Amino acid sequence: MNENLFTPFICPSIMGVSTLPIIILFPCLIFSAPKRWLPNRMQILQIWLIRLITKQMMLMHNKLGRSWTLMLMSLILFIATTNLLGLLPYSFTPTTQLSMNLGMAIPLWMGTVVMGFRNKPKASLAHFLPQGTPTPLIPMLIIIETISLLIQPLALAVRLTANITAGHLLIHLIGSAALALMSISLALSSITFIILFLLTILEFAVALIQAYVFTLLVSLYLHDNT
Amino acid sequence: MLSRLALHAAGALAPALKNAAPLAPGVLQASRIFHTASPHLAPLPPLPEHGGKIRHGLIPEEFFGFMYPKTGVTGPYVLGTGLILYFLSKEIYVITADTIAAVSTLGLLVYVAKKYGPTIAAFADKLREDQLAQAEAVKQASMKGISDAIELEKKQQALVAKRHYLFDVQRNNIAMTLEVYYRERLHKVYTEVKNRLDYHIAKQTMMRRKEQEHMISWVENHVMKSISAQEEKEAITKCISDLKVLAKKAQAQSQPVL
Numbered sequence: 001m002n003e004n005l006f007t008p009f010i011c012p013s014i015m016g017v018s019t020l021p022i023i024i025l026f027p028c029l030i031f032s033a034p035k036r037w038l039p040n041r042m043q044i045l046q047i048w049l050i051r052l053i054t055k056q057m058m059l060m061h062n063k064l065g066r067s068w069t070l071m072l073m074s075l076i077l078f079i080a081t082t083n084l085l086g087l088l089p090y091s092f093t094p095t096t097q098l099s100m101n102l103g104m105a106i107p108l109w110m111g112t113v114v115m116g117f118r119n120k121p122k123a124s125l126a127h128f129l130p131q132g133t134p135t136p137l138i139p140m141l142i143i144i145e146t147i148s149l150l151i152q153p154l155a156l157a158v159r160l161t162a163n164i165t166a167g168h169l170l171i172h173l174i175g176s177a178a179l180a181l182m183s184i185s186l187a188l189s190s191i192t193f194i195i196l197f198l199l200t201i202l203e204f205a206v207a208l209i210q211a212y213v214f215t216l217l218v219s220l221y222l223h224d225n226t
Numbered sequence: 227m228l229s230r231l232a233l234h235a236a237g238a239l240a241p242a243l244k245n246a247a248p249l250a251p252g253v254l255q256a257s258r259i260f261h262t263a264s265p266h267l268a269p270l271p272p273l274p275e276h277g278g279k280i281r282h283g284l285i286p287e288e289f290f291g292f293m294y295p296k297t298g299v300t301g302p303y304v305l306g307t308g309l310i311l312y313f314l315s316k317e318i319y320v321i322t323a324d325t326i327a328a329v330s331t332l333g334l335l336v337y338v339a340k341k342y343g344p345t346i347a348a349f350a351d352k353l354r355e356d357q358l359a360q361a362e363a364v365k366q367a368s369m370k371g372i373s374d375a376i377e378l379e380k381k382q383q384a385l386v387a388k389r390h391y392l393f394d395v396q397r398n399n400i401a402m403t404l405e406v407y408y409r410e411r412l413h414k415v416y417t418e419v420k421n422r423l424d425y426h427i428a429k430q431t432m433m434r435r436k437e438q439e440h441m442i443s444w445v446e447n448h449v450m451k452s453i454s455a456q457e458e459k460e461a462i463t464k465c466i467s468d469l470k471v472l473a474k475k476a477q478a479q480s481q482p483v484l
Contacts, residue, residue, distance in 0.1 A: 008324075035270075036270060036273075038354055038357065038358065039354075040273075041347060041350040041351070041354075044350045044353045044354055045346070045349075045350050045353075048350075048353055087331055088328075088331060089324050089325075089327055089328030089331060089332070090324060090328070171327045171330075172323050172324070172327065173323070174323075175322075175323035175324065175325075175326035175327040175330070176322070176323030176326075178323075178326045179321065179322070179323055179325070179326050193326065193329075193330065196326060196327065196330045197330050197333070197334065199330075200327075200330045200331050200334050201334065204334075
C-alpha cells in the first residue's frame with residue numbers, strides 16, 4: 001500500500017483535485033460554539049481549556065500585544081488539533097509540510113518585526129546589540145544578531161515540520177519493524193510493540209508541546225517588539 | 227393529481243375559480259411550509275439528557291435492534307467478524323506498519339478514555355454546576371435584597387404607627403421648658419420688685435435714723451447749752467452727796483452680817 005516511506009506525507013488528492021483545503025479546515029468541526037447558556041460537556045471543556053491557555057499566554061503582553069490574542073489562540077488551537085489528529089492511523093497532517101509551516105511562520109514573524117520597527121524603531125534596533133558587550137566585538141555581534149533574527153522564521157517552520165515528520169516516520173518505522181519481527185520472533189516483536197506504545201505516548205506529548213512552543217515563540221517575538 | 231381533480235371540480239362549481247387555473251401549481255404547493263420569517267429563538271426546545279445508546283463505543287444500538295428480528299442477538303457480531311475476515315483475506319485491507327501504529331494509538335486512546343473518562347466528565351459537570359450556582363447565587367442575592375427591603379419597609383411602617391409617643395414626649399418637654407422659663411421670669415420679676423421696695427425701705431430707714439440722730443444731737447446741744455455753769459455745779463455736788471449717802475448705806479448693809 002505504501003510504496004515508499006514518505007507516502008503518508010504526500011498531499012492526498014481525489015481524482016486530481018487536492019483535498020488539502022478540506023483537511024486543513026477539518027479540525028474546526030471539533031470546536032463548536034455553544035448556542036445555549038449552559039453548554040454541553042465538550043463545549044464546557046473547550047471553553048475552560050481556551051480560557052486557561054489564553055490567560056497563560058497573554059498575561060505578559062501590553063495592550064498592543066494583546067490585540068494579537070485571537071491570532072495566537074487560533075494558531076495554537078489549529079496546530080495542536082492538527083498534530084493530534086495526525087496521530088490517528090491513515091491520516092494526513094498538514095503541519096508536516098514545510099510549505100505550510102513557512103506560510104504560518106514567515107507572515108507572523110514579519111508582522112512582529114515590522115510592528116516593532118514601526119512603533120519603537122530605536123528599541124527594535126537596540127535588540128541587535130546586547131547590553132555590556134566589549135567595543136571590539138560590536139561589528140561581529142551585530143552581524144550575528146542580524147543572522148539570528150533572520151533565521152527565526154525558518155527555525156520556527158523547520159522546528160515544527162521536523163518534529164512532526166520525524167515522529168510520524170519513527171512510528172511508521174518501528175511499526176514496520178514490529179510487523180517484520182512478528183514472523184521471526186514474537187517476543188522481540190512484543191518488545192518492539194511496547195517501544196511503539198511508549199513512542200505513541202511521546203508523540204501525543206510532542207504534538208501538544210510543538211504547538212505550544214510555536215505559539216510561545218511568536219508571542220515572545222511579539223513581546224520584544226511591542 | 228387528486229388535488230388537481232378537486233380544483234377542476236371547484237372550478238366547475240364556481241366559474242370565478244376558473245380564472246384560478248394559472249395559480250394551480252402554486253396552490254398545489256400550498257401545503258408546503260415556506261420559512262418566511264426568522265425562526266423563534268426562544269424558548270429553545272429542551273435537549274435530551276443522554277445521547278443515543280452506543281455499543282462498543284462505535285455502533286448505535288439501533289443497528290442491533292434493526293438486525294435482531296432477522297438474525298437474533300449474534301447477527302451484527304457475525305456480520306462484523308465476517309467483514310473483517312473478508313477484508314483481511316482478500317487483502318482489501320492490507321496489514322502494514324500503519325496497522326501496528328493504529329493498534330498502538332487506538333489502544334492508547336481507549337485506555338485513556340476508559341481510565342480518565344469519568345473524571346473528566348465529572349470535572350466538566352462541576353464547571354457547569356459552578357456556572358449554574360453563580361447565576362443562582364445572583365438570583366438568590368437579588369431575592370434576598372428585595373425581601374430585606376420589604377422587611378425594612380414593614381418595620382418602618384410599624385415605627386410610623388408608634389410615632390405619637392415621640393410627639394407626646396417632645397410636647398411634654400417643650401411644655402416643661404416653657405414652664406421653667408415662665409417661672410424664671412416670675413422669679414426675676416419678684417426679685418426686681420423686691421429690690422425696688424427694699425431700696426425705698428432702706429431710704430426711709432436711713433432718713434428716719436438721720437432725723438433721729440439729728441433730733442438727739444439737737445436736743446443734747448440745746449440741753450448742754452441750757453445747762454448754765456451754776457446748775458452744773460449744783461448737779462455735781464448733789465451727785466457727790468448722793469453717792470456718799472449710798473456708800474454709807476452700802477457700808478451699813480454690809481456690817482450687820484458680821
